[in-house]
Amino acid sequence: MKRARMGRNPVVFEELTCAFCHGRGRDPFDIMSARSTCCVCGGGGKVRVQGPVALCSHCNGSGAIKTLTCTTCGGKGVVSQPAVPVVPCPMCQGTGDDASAPAIPCLKCRGTGWIID
Ligand SMILES: [Zn+2]
Ligand SMILES: [Zn+2]
Ligand SMILES: [Zn+2]
Numbered sequence: 001m002k003r004a005r006m007g008r009n010p011v012v013f014e015e016l017t018c019a020f021c022h023g024r025g026r027d028p029f030d031i032m033s034a035r036s037t038c039c040v041c042g043g044g045g046k047v048r049v050q051g052p053v054a055l056c057s058h059c060n061g062s063g064a065i066k067t068l069t070c071t072t073c074g075g076k077g078v079v080s081q082p083a084v085p086v087v088p089c090p091m092c093q094g095t096g097d098d099a100s101a102p103a104i105p106c107l108k109c110r111g112t113g114w115i116i117d
Helices: none
Strands: 013-017 044-050 054-056 076-078 086-088 113-117
Touching: 044 076
Parallel strands: none
Antiparallel strands: 013 044, 054 076, 086 113
16 A cells, blocks of 8 residues: 655545444444444445554554444544654553553553654
């Protein structure tokens, strides 16, 4: 997926399979019903994320924390990375999880696992 061009940074959107429903377009946990559409992709099975994208540390790319959508990536499993250098978050060591409650995103990096240096 190399679409970046040299020069100015064009905004590139990556089209990815919805991590939360694995592209099926249905609520993976049957919270409303097995027929309800996925709240992340709206039922299309695909999500668009502004690139460059990085795997979401908080949910390890699954888009889900237990049966809830990951608040860090909104259920997409990836997050947009800034065009500036980032360093691993010193508070969570890059896991994106709060030390006392893994279901809660790290307060310092908001769950991404990295911070802008
Ligand atoms: Zn989906
Ligand atoms: Zn996530
Ligand atoms: Zn952190």
